[in-house]
Amino acid sequence: MPSLAPYDRKLDYSYAPGIFPSMEAIKKAPELVRRLLISAQAEDSEGVAALTELCRARNIRVETADKALARLSGKGNCYAAAVFEKRPGVLNPEAAHIVLHHPSDAGNLGTILRTALGFGFFDIALIQPCADVFQPHVVRSSMGALFSLRVREYADFEAYRADFPGHAAYPFMLDGSVTLEEALKAPPRRPYCLIFGNEGTGLPPEFSKTGTPVRIEHSGDIDSLNLSIAASIGMYRFRQATL
Amino acid sequence: MPSLAPYDRKLDYSYAPGIFPSMEAIKKAPELVRRLLISAQAEDSEGVAALTELCRARNIRVETADKALARLSGKGNCYAAAVFEKRPGVLNPEAAHIVLHHPSDAGNLGTILRTALGFGFFDIALIQPCADVFQPHVVRSSMGALFSLRVREYADFEAYRADFPGHAAYPFMLDGSVTLEEALKAPPRRPYCLIFGNEGTGLPPEFSKTGTPVRIEHSGDIDSLNLSIAASIGMYRFRQATL
Numbered sequence: 422m423p424s425l426a427p428y429d430r431k432l433d434y435s436y437a438p439g440i441f442p443s444m445e446a447i448k449k450a451p452e453l454v455r456r457l458l459i460s461a462q463a464e465d466s467e468g469v470a471a472l473t474e475l476c477r478a479r480n481i482r483v484e485t486a487d488k489a490l491a492r493l494s495g496k497g498n499c500y501a502a503a504v505f506e507k508r509p510g511v512l513n514p515e516a517a518h519i520v521l522h523h524p525s526d527a528g529n530l531g532t533i534l535r536t537a538l539g540f541g542f543f544d545i546a547l548i549q550p551c552a553d554v555f556q557p558h559v560v561r562s563s564m565g566a567l568f569s570l571r572v573r574e575y576a577d578f579e580a581y582r583a584d585f586p587g588h589a590a591y592p593f594m595l596d597g598s599v600t601l602e603e604a605l606k607a608p609p610r611r612p613y614c615l616i617f618g619n620e621g622t623g624l625p626p627e628f629s630k631t632g633t634p635v636r637i638e639h640s641g642d643i644d645s646l647n648l649s650i651a652a653s654i655g656m657y658r659f660r661q662a663t664l
Numbered sequence: 665m666p667s668l669a670p671y672d673r674k675l676d677y678s679y680a681p682g683i684f685p686s687m688e689a690i691k692k693a694p695e696l697v698r699r700l701l702i703s704a705q706a707e708d709s710e711g712v713a714a715l716t717e718l719c720r721a722r723n724i725r726v727e728t729a730d731k732a733l734a735r736l737s738g739k740g741n742c743y744a745a746a747v748f749e750k751r752p753g754v755l756n757p758e759a760a761h762i763v764l765h766h767p768s769d770a771g772n773l774g775t776i777l778r779t780a781l782g783f784g785f786f787d788i789a790l791i792q793p794c795a796d797v798f799q800p801h802v803v804r805s806s807m808g809a810l811f812s813l814r815v816r817e818y819a820d821f822e823a824y825r826a827d828f829p830g831h832a833a834y835p836f837m838l839d840g841s842v843t844l845e846e847a848l849k850a851p852p853r854r855p856y857c858l859i860f861g862n863e864g865t866g867l868p869p870e871f872s873k874t875g876t877p878v879r880i881e882h883s884g885d886i887d888s889l890n891l892s893i894a895a896s897i898g899m900y901r902f903r904q905a906t907l
Contacts (some may be wrong), residue, residue, distance in 0.1 A: 484696055532890050539882035569830060569885055637900070639782035642812055646782055646896075647775050653893040654900050657880070661845060 425504070426459075428557050435555040437503040437565060437630025438493045440468035445565025447472065447502040451479045453505045453568075458486035463500035472501055480650025492559055507555045510571030512544040516587060517663075518614040519583060519656065522548045524648065526620050530554060532649040533617075538566040540653075540660040545572045546581045546614075578616075589613040593655055594624050595645055597636030601655065604635045605662040607645075611625045615655050620648045668732045668747070671766075671800050678798040678816040679745045680808060683711035686746040688808025690715065694722045696748045696811075701729040706743035715744055736800055750798045753814030755787040760906075761831060761857040762899065763824060764790045765871075766893065767834045769863050771798060774805025775892040776860075783810040783896075785901045788815045789824045789857075821859075825897040832856040832873025836898055837867050838888055840879030844898065848877045849907050 436454060437446040444455050457476050463469045464485070476483050490499045509608050512518060519542050524530050530552045534637070537545060547554060555664060575581040589610040616631075618624030628634065637654055639646060646654075671678055677698060680689045689697050694822070699718050706712045718727050733742050753760060762785050767773050773795045780788060790797060797815050819823040832853040859874075861867030866888070871877065880897055881888060889897075 527882065532893065536889060539886040541883050541885075564886065612886055625882055638904075640784050641782075643782040643807070644811065646779060647813055648891075649890075649893065650775065650779055650896045653889075654897055657897050661881075 425486065428555045429493055430556070432507075434504055434506050435559045437505060437560045437568075437572055438499045439561055439624040440472065440501050442560055442563075442565035443472055443501050443503040444475070444625050444641060445568045446505050447475045447479065447481065448567060449565075449568035450505065454481050454510060455504045455506060456484060458489055458502045458600070459461065460490050460500045461481060461485045463505050465608070466500060484553065488642065493538045502557075510544070512546065512573055512585070514585060515612055516540055516544050517612055517659070518544045518546055518585065519521050519652070520546045520548065520578070520614050521551065521652075522578060522616060522624055523619040524617075526569055526648070527552045527556055528562050529620060529649045530584040531559045533652050534570060534572075535561075535566040536649070536653045538569050540656045542660070543570055545570055546580050547572065547574045549557055549574055549576055560625040562581050581596060585614070587612070589658060591659075592616040592624050592631050592634050593618070593651055594627040594628060594634045594636060597634035598629070599633060599635060601635050601637050601658055602608045604633055605658055608662055609659060611663070613659070615652075615659060617652045617655070669728065670735055673796045673799070676749055676752075677749050678803065679747055679800045679804045680811075681742045681745045681800050682804055683715060683744050685803055685806075685808035686715055686744045687718070687871055688811045690718045690722065690724065692808070692811035693748065694724065696751060696845040697724050698747045698749060699725040699727060701732055701745045701747060702726060703730055703733050703743045704728045705730075709743060712744050742820050745800075752816045753787070755789060755814050755816055755828070757828060758855055759787050760785055760855055760902070761787045761789055762827065762895070763789045763791065763821070763857050763859040764794065764895075765821060765859060765866060765867055766862040767794050767860075769891070770795045770802045771800055771805050772863060772892045774802045774840060774891075776895050777802070777813060777815075778809040778866070779892070779896045780899060781812050785897045785899055785903070786813055788813055790815065790817045791821050791824065792817055792819055803895040828857070830855070835859040835867050835871040835874050835877050835881060836861070836894055836901075837877045840877035840878060841872070842878060844878050844880050844901055847876055848901055851905055852902060854906070856902070858895075858902060860891060860895045860898070
């Protein structure tokens with residue numbers, strides 16, 4: 422492995438910055454972890470010691486790399502980061518999917534991944550162009566949820582649909598033909614996919630002809646809900662309805 | 665009014681940065697708006713022209729202030745900002761309240777305000793210490809929702825409770841005694857308040873003796889939901905249950 426570069430989408434590896442995200446990487450996806458970077462000044466801290474111990478048990482190399490960590494830290498401190506190989510996930514054809522169409526905000530994406538994991542959605546399709554799910558900031562804001570999920574990018578929605586033609590589709594749209602609560606009066610047909618659009622523009626109008634377009638009722642006092650809020654309410658309700 | 669200072673919590677005024685938040689300030693709370701700052705280079709833009717027009721109709725002074733706007737902009741551009749007087753809201757004793765206990769993240773706070781407005785919750789109590797609801801970043805991330813809400817800070821939860829002893833309390837806690845769905849099997853007694861804790865630490869354990877502690881079911885794969893996600897799911901479900 423060459424010397425560590427600043428993160429770039431083109432690299433075949435990325436960084437999980439922070440004790441907790443690194444822990445998740447090592448526990449949930451040890452086969453992807455190439456090494457663990459730690460800060461010299463935090464070598465004896467409890468969190469770093471626990472990480473080092475985990476790495477020893479799994480034969481993962483540990484090295485001090487204060488410069489690389491400082492680069493990852495931004496404003497905060499970062500005492501450890503797992504270096505991990507990027508690998509596209511293979512979505513489970515039997516499971517419910519979350520489809521994010523052109524998500525552009527890295528923080529939103531991390532929050533959605535974490536919430537998806539919390540509600541038992543393990544399969545995530547990202548329709549390009551999209552924020553980079555491997556970007557260290559996304560990994561951090563997902564709290565390492567990325568390492569428990571199967572995430573795959575698709576060039577367009579048709580490419581996703583070609584792989585999973587049988588999923589009942591629920592696009593979430595401001596002018597969806599049924600409310601979320603109406604959509605759930607009967608349990609959804611399985612498997613299904615919940616589709617959410619871009620933060621600023623939502624889903625393109627043609628999605629109104631795809632599956633069952635759903636709207637989350639809110640007052641006219643706001644234009645729309647934040648994407649991560651809408652996605653979380655949708656995931657929560659669908660999960661409750663299919664328990 | 666003295667010359668414009670960089671924003672500080674101690675000032676008796678703040679800034680609503682951006683065309684949309686400024687528009688909300690002027691439309692929803694014109695009595696609080698002291699003047700409108702605009703950028704010389706955007707004087708003829710559609711958004712700024714609409715703002716200027718609104719100000720003329722309401723006798724609000726408009727001035728170019730590129731230096732002050734640059735200071736507010738951060739990384740992005742900011743072509744306009746309403747300068748508004750900070751004034752604590754007076755909560756409606758008949759209405760449902762959202763109580764945020766020690767919220768510390770400005771972005772979360774803005775998102776929660778916007779979602780609250782969308783689900784028809786107009787009354788927000790903040791228990792100190794808390795993020796500054798008047799901070800320009802909060803105003804911007806609330807998309808100006810602040811100007812449609814009544815928001816008041818309290819020194820502690822007891823001070824809030826003394827003002828509204830009759831509200832049925834629903835503290836949201838990881839170990840709440842009932843699930844959100846169980847809590848809503850019977851329509852909630854009105855008026856009620858939904859109480860959410862700090863991003864990192866949640867609500868203190870003593871809240872388990874307050875009202876009906878509620879938990880939002882999620883898997884053990886994550887420690888907790890993000891605060892703005894939990895608050896939004898709680899608000900959505902309570903609103904649906906009391907429509």
